[in-house]
Every structure is written in structure tokens, then in C-alpha cells.
Amino acid sequence: MADGKTGLWIVGARGGVATTVAVGLAALRRGDAPAYGLATETAPFAGVDLPGWDQIVLGGHEVRGGTLLDAARELEAGRVLPIGAADRYADDLARLDASIRPGVLVRSGAAIESLADAASVVPCATPREAVRRVAEDLIAFRDAQGLERVVMVLLGSTEPPVDAGALPTDVAALDASLDDAARCPLRASSLYALGAIEAGAALVNFTPCLGAGFRAIEEKYFDAALPHCGADGKTGETLLKSALAPMFAARALRVDSWVGHNLLGNRDGAVLADPEHKRAKVQSKERLLESLLGDAPQSHVSIEAIDSLGDWKTAWDHVHFRGFLGVPMAMQFTWQGCDSALAAPLVIDLVRLMDLALRRGEKGALGALAAFFKSPLGAAPRALIDEMNTLVEWARR
Structure with a gap:
């Protein structure tokens, strides 16, 4: 020790x-x-x-x-x-x-x-x-x-x-x-x-x-x-991205877009409701996908302050991808967790x-x-x- x-x-x-x-x-x-x-x-x-x-x-x-x-x-x-x-x-x-x-x-x-x-x-x-x-x-x-x-x-x-x-x-x-x-x-x-x-x-x-x-x-x-x-x-939505994005790359599945909507309350939510403060958080969340997938899909990350959620944050993600012969498919997931x-x-x-x-x-x-x-x-x-x-x-x- x-x-x-x-x-x-x-x-x-x-x-x-x-x-x-x-x-x-x-x-x-x-x-x-x-x-x-x-x-x-x-x-x-x-x-x-x-x-x-x-x-x-x-x-x-x-x-x-x-x-x-x-x-x-x-x-x-x-x-x-x-x-x-x-x-x-x-x-x-x-x-x-x-x-x-x-x-x-x-x-x-x-x-x-x-x-x-x-x-x-x-x-x-x-x-x-x-x-x-x-x-x-x-x-x-x-x-x-x-x-x-x-x-x-x-x-x-x-x-x-x-x-x-x-x-x-x-x-x-x-x-x-x-x-x-x-x-x-x-x-x-x-x-x-x-x-x-x-x-x-x-x-x-x-x-x-x-x-x-x-x-x-x-x-x-x-x-x-x-x-x-x-x-x-890395505690929530981005944690999931770092685990899931390599799966698509490993199976040669083409990710065309990855959209994430994040809802949270508490004081973090209040601070991130300000566009200038939010900009730093969005930049941090957006950097990951290109390095894991090899190229950059169309991506959008939103963060919204919802007072009633308190410390419980929710992320909803929609992933649009293509498989063999270009067949389009999609995956959606919801992450709900206690931030602290x-x-x-x-x-x-x-x-x-x-x-x-x-x-x-x-x-x-x-x-x-x-x-x-x-x-x-x-x-x-x-x-x-x-x-x-x-x-x-x-x-x-």
C-alpha cells in the first residue's frame, strides 16, 4: 500500500x-x-x-x-x-x-x-x-x-x-x-x-x-x-460511443450519421443552457467518432437543460449505418444515468x-x-x- x-x-x-x-x-x-x-x-x-x-x-x-x-x-x-x-x-x-x-x-x-x-x-x-x-x-x-x-x-x-x-x-x-x-x-x-x-x-x-x-x-x-x-x-453517452463505434468499424459497417440528444438538469444543466458555455461541452463530445470510425459521419450533438431531471441525465442516440450491398439500417439507444x-x-x-x-x-x-x-x-x-x-x-x- x-x-x-x-x-x-x-x-x-x-x-x-x-x-x-x-x-x-x-x-x-x-x-x-x-x-x-x-x-x-x-x-x-x-x-x-x-x-x-x-x-x-x-x-x-x-x-x-x-x-x-x-x-x-x-x-x-x-x-x-x-x-x-x-x-x-x-x-x-x-x-x-x-x-x-x-x-x-x-x-x-x-x-x-x-x-x-x-x-x-x-x-x-x-x-x-x-x-x-x-x-x-x-x-x-x-x-x-x-x-x-x-x-x-x-x-x-x-x-x-x-x-x-x-x-x-x-x-x-x-x-x-x-x-x-x-x-x-x-x-x-x-x-x-x-x-x-x-x-x-x-x-x-x-x-x-x-x-x-x-x-x-x-x-x-x-x-x-x-x-x-x-x-x-467520460461517463455516459460518449462512454457508449467509445464502446460501440469500434464495433461498426470492426464489422466494416458504414456509419453515415450519428445524432445524439442529451438532456440534463442540476447546475451543470443551468450553466450549459448558456450558448458560450455549451460550446465547449459540445466540442468535447463531437471529437470522438472520426478517430474511431476512420472517417467522419454526419454528426450532431445537442445538450438541453431540463430542470425536472435534476442529476439524472438522459441521452438518446440515433445511428444510421449501411451493411452489405449498401442496405440501410439503424440503431437507437437511450442512456439514463445519475451524473454524480x-x-x-x-x-x-x-x-x-x-x-x-x-x-x-x-x-x-x-x-x-x-x-x-x-x-x-x-x-x-x-x-x-x-x-x-x-x-x-x-x-x-
């Missing part, structure tokens, strides 16, 4: 996924729940040196008000958590609440800014100050808790995309941009990523946000000998695996963890089974 304690620092620490992670770890520590959804608890990972449940210590940043106990009760009401879980694990939630610090809100987009509580946001005159504040919080957390390693996980809402042409092209330009709030193109997710570097922490970007997804910041991670991975957790319950175990898996990467001294984008992401850094998207085989080989190395 890994030595010492590992910090899991969550950006978006009172959101649905973060709250489910906190309750889930508490339940696992007490033996109250089976390890469903956790890849690292399956047979291929037996014997891999990963931290135990009681070695993972939680903290985080948040720009919204409220408490984790309130968040857990809201999830209970939405059938995401078992009834009584909020009160049963109230002490665990209170410990995390005590470690949550006000977050930074820099060019995060109107929809995210509308959710923020002024008392939960650190005012920063420049992007460099935001990076410094983030790093100081991480270092204080590590020292106060006596942690051996820290992994930051981005779980905040989806920011609008950043124009690639506006990004700094090298480390010098990146560093210079941090002193000019008016001209720096970076959003909060990238400033959090830079703060993680300053604090010596690994990074997991579970969101479609830019984070560490450009060359200059990748160079900084490599130079700092720190690992990072992302982006955009699908994502939370992946977050726990990723923290355990990034802890392993830190102990191994790995650095830069970890393409071996591509199985968890829609838009993996350091690797091209592949069939899910191939990505899982690569992950197991890497973990058992």
Missing part, C-alpha cells in the same frame, strides 16, 4: 460530484458500500500499489456558498444518495467543509459567475495573484494535514472555450501574460492548473475546460516533473492512479489514463477496450 496520506483537492468542492465523492469515501472507509463503478477495485488492478480509502484526505476550493451537508441533503432528495446518508456522514462532510477555501473567478463566464457568492470568491488584481492564492491554499492544506502528495481535481462548471490563437505559445509568454489582467486569455481552470504546479501537486481535469490543455502549460508541468491528465470525464454517481468513482480512481504516478516520478500529460476522458491529453481517443488495456498495463508496470 502507498505510504502516508494523499490529499484530494477538489475545485468545485460543494458540487454534486464532489459531495458524492465525499460521501462515497466515507461509506467505503466504514464498509457501508460495495465498490461498484471503481475500476481500480477490479481484478486487473489487484496488487497495484494504490492508496487506501483511509489515506485520502479531502479539501478544496468553491465559489458558491452553502454547506456540504445541505448539498448532500439535496442529493438525497434527488435520489442520488441513499436516504439518511447526509446525517450518517455529517462529521466527514463537516471535516471537508472546514478545509474548503474561497475560489478564484477569472474570466469564468457569465453562467458560472451568476452562481458565485461574493463571500466565497477571492478578489485578485492579476492572474498571477490568483495563481499565488491557489498555490498558498494547497501548500497550507498539505502542511496542516501532513500529506505526502496532493492531487487537484477540477470539477467546476464548464467554462466557455478559449480561442487557441490567443493562447501563449511558450513558457516565457505564459509567465508574462499573468501580470496583465486585461490581456491574459486564461480562464480560472488554467490558473488553478498553474497553482497546482506552484504547489507541487498533480492535476486531473475532469471538465471540458482548458485547464492544462495547451503547449506552454504542458511544458511547465514537464519542467516541474509533475503529472497531469484530462480532459472531460457515474462520475464520483472515476474521480476516486483517478486520484489513486495519479498518486501512483507521483510516486513513480512521471511527468507531463498521462495518455495512459485516456480511458477516463472524452478528450484525452497525451493520447488519441481509441476504442474503450484498447484504452482500458493500456491503463492496466501502465498501472501494473
Whole structure:
């Protein structure tokens, strides 16, 4: 088993996924729940040196008000958590609440800014100050808790995309941009990523946000000998695409079109109702098919906010394909899942695996963890089974 304690620092620490992670770890520590959804608890990972449940210590940043106990009760009401879980694990939630610090809100987009509580946001005159504040919080957390390693996980809402042409092209330009709030193109997710570097922490970007997804910041991670991975957790419709699309390719079935309609509620749905924020999510979901099929079918992805669904997302897909002699056929499927319950175990898996990467001294984008992401850094998207085989080989190395 890994030595010492590992910090899991969550950006978006009172959101649905973060709250489910906190309750889930508490339940696992007490033996109250089976390890469903956790890849690292399956047979291929037996014997891999990963931290135990009681070695993972939680903290985080948040720009919204409220408490984790309130968040857990809201999830209970939405059938995401078992009834009584909020009160049963109230002490665990209170410990995390005590470690949550006000977050930074820099060019995060109107929809995210509308959710923020002024008392939960650190005012920063420049992007460099935001990076410094983030790093100081991480270092204080590590020292106060006596942690051996820290992994930051981005779980905040989806920011609008950043124009690639506006990004700094090298480390010098990146560093210079941090002193000019008016001209720096970076959003909060990238400033959090830079703060993680300053604090010596690994990074997991579970969101479609830019984070560490450009060359200059990748160079900084490599130079700092720190690992990072992302982006955009693969939990629902895209997970199915990565399993089903290779089937069509393997049988030489020609996919002419693949249309997906996605419905979701909760705060993610509210943020993605804004066209600018939605654009980043749609781009992430659309990238997969061409790499798996060999060519690009006509494709359309829609995302609609439906308040009544709460944390339960629904995806309906229609696949139009041709077989022998050009005969047209179709497949339709419906995916209905609980967003937080699908994502939370992946977050726990990723923290355990990034802890392993830190102990191994790995650095830069970890393409071996591509199985968890829609838009993996350091690797091209592949069939899910191939990505899982690569992950197991890497973990058992």
C-alpha cells in the first residue's frame, strides 16, 4: 500500500460530484458500500500499489456558498444518495467543509459567475495573484494535514472555450501574460492548473475546460516533473460511443450519421443552457467518432437543460449505418444515468492512479489514463477496450 496520506483537492468542492465523492469515501472507509463503478477495485488492478480509502484526505476550493451537508441533503432528495446518508456522514462532510477555501473567478463566464457568492470568491488584481492564492491554499492544506502528495481535481462548471490563437505559445509568454489582467486569455481552470504546479501537486481535469490543455502549460508541468491528465470525464453517452463505434468499424459497417440528444438538469444543466458555455461541452463530445470510425459521419450533438431531471441525465442516440450491398439500417439507444454517481468513482480512481504516478516520478500529460476522458491529453481517443488495456498495463508496470 502507498505510504502516508494523499490529499484530494477538489475545485468545485460543494458540487454534486464532489459531495458524492465525499460521501462515497466515507461509506467505503466504514464498509457501508460495495465498490461498484471503481475500476481500480477490479481484478486487473489487484496488487497495484494504490492508496487506501483511509489515506485520502479531502479539501478544496468553491465559489458558491452553502454547506456540504445541505448539498448532500439535496442529493438525497434527488435520489442520488441513499436516504439518511447526509446525517450518517455529517462529521466527514463537516471535516471537508472546514478545509474548503474561497475560489478564484477569472474570466469564468457569465453562467458560472451568476452562481458565485461574493463571500466565497477571492478578489485578485492579476492572474498571477490568483495563481499565488491557489498555490498558498494547497501548500497550507498539505502542511496542516501532513500529506505526502496532493492531487487537484477540477470539477467546476464548464467554462466557455478559449480561442487557441490567443493562447501563449511558450513558457516565457505564459509567465508574462499573468501580470496583465486585461490581456491574459486564461480562464480560472488554467490558473488553478498553474497553482497546482506552484504547489507541487498533480492535476486531473475532469471538465471540458482548458485547464492544462495547451503547449506552454504542458511544458511547465514537464519542467516541474509533475503529472497531469484530462480532459472531460467520460461517463455516459460518449462512454457508449467509445464502446460501440469500434464495433461498426470492426464489422466494416458504414456509419453515415450519428445524432445524439442529451438532456440534463442540476447546475451543470443551468450553466450549459448558456450558448458560450455549451460550446465547449459540445466540442468535447463531437471529437470522438472520426478517430474511431476512420472517417467522419454526419454528426450532431445537442445538450438541453431540463430542470425536472435534476442529476439524472438522459441521452438518446440515433445511428444510421449501411451493411452489405449498401442496405440501410439503424440503431437507437437511450442512456439514463445519475451524473454524480457515474462520475464520483472515476474521480476516486483517478486520484489513486495519479498518486501512483507521483510516486513513480512521471511527468507531463498521462495518455495512459485516456480511458477516463472524452478528450484525452497525451493520447488519441481509441476504442474503450484498447484504452482500458493500456491503463492496466501502465498501472501494473
